[in-house]
Amino acid sequence: MNRPDDIVREMLEGMALAFPDIIRLDSQWNNVYRRYRKPGNRVALVCGGGSGHEPAQAGYVGYGMLDAVAAGHVFTAPPAPQVLAAINEVANDVGVFVIITNYTGDVMNFGIAIKMASAKGVKLDYIIVNDDVSISDISKRRGTTITILINKIAGAAAEEGWSLEEVKRVAQKVLDNGRDIGVALTPCILPTTGKPTFELAYDEIEFGIGVHGEAGVKRMKYIQSRELAKIMVDAIADDLKLQKGDEVALVVQGTGGTPYMEKFVFYRDVRMYVESLGLKVFTSWIGEFFTSLDMQGARVAILRLDDELKRLLVAPAYTIAIRTPGIVVS
């Protein structure tokens, strides 16, 4: 990098230089908008949060997904005026749907922005995503990978011209049927301090991590990939009460610094275990979707599908990180 303070802006500049046909960067804020706006009679989708989770969220701006993203500094919620600017940029008569991850700063700043926009007459609704199954208190669960699946599915619905109420209904359905869990093999290193976010011995796994380099819910010794796959899938399957015969989408991802070789080995183990439970894998995403800087580790997310979710999940999208149809590797 260059100056740590410039890292978010320079990253967004890199994305805009590479993909000028998909996004444009707001030079006043670190906000990213679609290069070509959606018709005004479609619900607009706004997301955002701290940076360091790339390709989340700027990588999901584009046809079939998001309209605007407010990118905060590394692991820091964007301030309310920045979120408000993003909302105002895409506001229209049919409504704005705001997708918020369940972290104190995001919930507060996005909440203030929503209140301010509402007071000015902007029609909007929102969802707070809390899909991280490692925390038993549901109100404290963090927003992780299911955020991206909501971006995809609610984005496809909005692109088709659904009402604000219907976009919210399908987003809620994704949240009700989707869960995520993560592990770290290394901490991540903050660009501002150059320091790791926690200490971990070479042969230890941090289980149940968030996406900000927080320590997880427990620490364990190295186990084999297939044993780890079983524990992680079981945690999700129990919470979602998955039944034999259920159709699911699988997301298996690294956490920013995980090599492809390990991602594909782990995907194999997750997939084989999921199928051994009698679940049917409709589609898979393998890659990097909601990361934690350079952390080595893995996240697994499972979404239970019905015909409506299946159709919207594979509907066309054209963003930096996700382009469907077809299985996604990023």
Add this chain to the structure above:
Amino acid sequence: MNRPDDIVREMLEGMALAFPDIIRLDSQWNNVYRRYRKPGNRVALVCGGGSGHEPAQAGYVGYGMLDAVAAGHVFTAPPAPQVLAAINEVANDVGVFVIITNYTGDVMNFGIAIKMASAKGVKLDYIIVNDDVSISDISKRRGTTITILINKIAGAAAEEGWSLEEVKRVAQKVLDNGRDIGVALTPCILPTTGKPTFELAYDEIEFGIGVHGEAGVKRMKYIQSRELAKIMVDAIADDLKLQKGDEVALVVQGTGGTPYMEKFVFYRDVRMYVESLGLKVFTSWIGEFFTSLDMQGARVAILRLDDELKRLLVAPAYTIAIRTPGIVVS
């Protein structure tokens, strides 16, 4: 992972489980073939080498690129009988074109396989890729990212029905006009030993690395992204004698463990410096293309283009890692 000895097989199984419509895995060897064969009157392309460079090379099997890949163990050339099996699988009347990276083991084992196939009457030709500009002795230069651009461009030519001689001509043109250079911020850790391949202080950069965790040609203190971009681009531009007004393709990639945030910041700096030299960027690839396990670092490759190369570079491809048209992010 599970057992280190199984890592390559299990990774390939994961790829085949995720993308059964693109590839199939040969159960006798760790060879990967297209699920659906190309017509018999088209030149077939064979590549391969040690594993640990994912998505290279199995990620490039499919329409518009490779027909067969022989995947060796981690950083180890596949044995000659395995390469021979890959050649025989796709051999046809118009010929087989073999793409070999310039490492002793690969050159030897692929060479033996080519001689054995030739002796049995298989029509074939080959290229040895030596694009790594960090070594001044051209015969010793290693095969890195330009291999992937040859897979893409020669693959598009073969898909269109070019003769073996013409496929070789265009592959040689890519090699003559393309160069690569890499740096490491960390070594990589071998799955077999759990040990790093070299020692590097936290504030040091290893300059001019290969793709197997070899030490580079020199060691330097941390510098800013934009200074590093200048040094790396200059090394390539000097060697290729790039001129103001030349059109180029840019490949900016991580080395397996590099987060997206840093890749996009570095892409920005490379792109801005390349444009400051008066070069025109026709297209860019940003992501992970020819990696070194979990190493943190970056590689830059530049290919000088003419109309023929431009057309073949953006011609349709459908593989696990590269799907064109459009700018590629992987």
